Amino acid sequence: MMPANRHGGRSNLRLVLHELRYEQLSFWLNRLGAIFTIGFSVVYLVTVGALTTGQRVPSLDNIELIQYYVPAFVAYGVMAACFTLMAINLVVRRETGLLKRLRLSPLPTWALLAAICLNMMIVALLQVVVLLLIGRFAYEVAFPHTLDAFVIAIGVGILSFTAMGIAMSTLIPNQEAAGPVTSTIFFVLLFLSGLWFPIPNGSILDKITTFFPIRHFMAAVFDSFNAQPGVSPWAWRDLMVVALWGAGAGALALLRFRWAPRRA
Numbered sequence: 459m460m461p462a463n464r465h466g467g468r469s470n471l472r473l474v475l476h477e478l479r480y481e482q483l484s485f486w487l488n489r490l491g492a493i494f495t496i497g498f499s500v501v502y503l504v505t506v507g508a509l510t511t512g513q514r515v516p517s518l519d520n521i522e523l524i525q526y527y528v529p530a531f532v533a534y535g536v537m538a539a540c541f542t543l544m545a546i547n548l549v550v551r552r553e554t555g556l557l558k559r560l561r562l563s564p565l566p567t568w569a570l571l572a573a574i575c576l577n578m579m580i581v582a583l584l585q586v587v588v589l590l591l592i593g594r595f596a597y598e599v600a601f602p603h604t605l606d607a608f609v610i611a612i613g614v615g616i617l618s619f620t621a622m623g624i625a626m627s628t629l630i631p632n633q634e635a636a637g638p639v640t641s642t643i644f645f646v647l648l649f650l651s652g653l654w655f656p657i658p659n660g661s662i663l664d665k666i667t668t669f670f671p672i673r674h675f676m677a678a679v680f681d682s683f684n685a686q687p688g689v690s691p692w693a694w695r696d697l698m699v700v701a702l703w704g705a706g707a708g709a710l711a712l713l714r715f716r717w718a719p720r721r722a
Contacts, residue, residue: 470566470569473565473566473569474569474572474573474576477565477569477570477572477573478572478573478576478577480573481573481574481576481577482577482580485577485581495538495539495543495581496581496584496585496588498538499531499534499535499538499585499589500585500588500589500592502531502534503527503528503531503589503592503593504592504596506523506524506527506654507524507527507596507597510523510524510527511524515656517656517658517659518656519686524593524597524599525599525683526656526680528589528590528592528593528597528599528683529676529679529680529682529683530652530653530676530679530680531589531653532585532586532589532590532612532679533615533672533675533676533679533680534648534653534676535582535585535586535588535589536582536585536586536612536615536616536619536675537615537619537644537648537672537675538582538585538644539578539579539581539582539585540578540579540582540615540616540619540620540622540623541619541620541622541623541626541640541644542623542640542641542644543578543581543623544574544575544578544619544620544623544624544626544627545623545624545626545627545630545636545640546627546636546637546640547574547578547627548574548623548624548627549627549630549632549633549635549636550633550636552627552716552717552718552719552720553632553633553719553720554633554719555718555719557717557718558717558718558719561717567717575620578620578623579616579620582616583612583616586612590602599683600683600685602682602683602691603682603683603684603685603691604682604684604691604692605682607681607682607691607692607693608679608682608683610697611675611678611679611681611682611693611697612679614675614678614697614700614701614704615675615678615679615700617704618671618675618700618701618703618704618705618707619671619675619704620704621704621705621707621708621711622671622703622704622707624707624708624711624715625707625708625710625711625714626640626643626707627711627715628710628711628714628715628716629714631720632720647667647670647672648672650663650666650667650670651667651670651672651673651676652667652673652676653672653676657673671699671700671703671704674693674695674696674697674699674700675696675700677693677696678693678696678697678700681693681696
């Protein structure tokens with residue numbers, strides 16, 4: 459006879475997978491939103507790849523600029539899905555009363571949140587795969603040299619920026635402000651952190667952006683592509699900073715998360 463907890467574990471898994479299927483259907487049925495979500499990073503990478511053909515980065519051992527952009531946009535794809543989309547999605551659901559209604563349904567709240575997070579993770583991983591394939595076959599940028607370092611960097615980034623996205627949703631008062639507030643903060647930090655141009659080491663901008671997780675996550679992903687002898691692909695310090703931001707965001711989310719709309 460099978461133990462009861464095993465039956466319970468399978469039942470819980472089915473609940474999460476059922477809700478995850480709904481989340482995925484909801485995402486892909488919104489075709490315009492799905493196209494812009496996945497295609498935004500792809501269009502940016504293709505555009506900068508076409509504009510920077512043959513250009514090199516002297517501060518990064520004279521590598522081709524596209525070799526810098528592929529890891530950078532891989533990191534961007536993870537952050538855009540897990541931070542920006544997560545924050546906006548949760549605010550809209552909260553303020554329209556959807557979160558409150560779902561909480562009153564037979565579906566356990568933990569299963570709902572798990573499915574929402576897994577859905578964003580799937581979207582993020584899909585972007586990672588697409589960008590890697592474009593970089594490899596369109597621009598001859600090699601896949602990550604150390605796969606273990608790359609997988610761990612992506613995993614830490616997904617978990618941490620998901621926590622940051624949930625925390626960000628608790629700070630936004632209404633759905634009208636969700637898009638502008640989240641996008642403004644995200645893209646300003648992206649610009650300062652060197653998504654569109656490498657930041658020289660030791661510069662003022664370099665010192666400022668070291669306080670924020672975006673720069674460290676991009677550095678951790680970039681290091682996993684590094685194939686130079688004697689250079690470690692493991693960016694432990696950068697990953698620690700990202701993880702600390704994720705842990706702090708998770709604590710804030712637990713304190714401030716609300717199911718009901720904030721409007722009177």
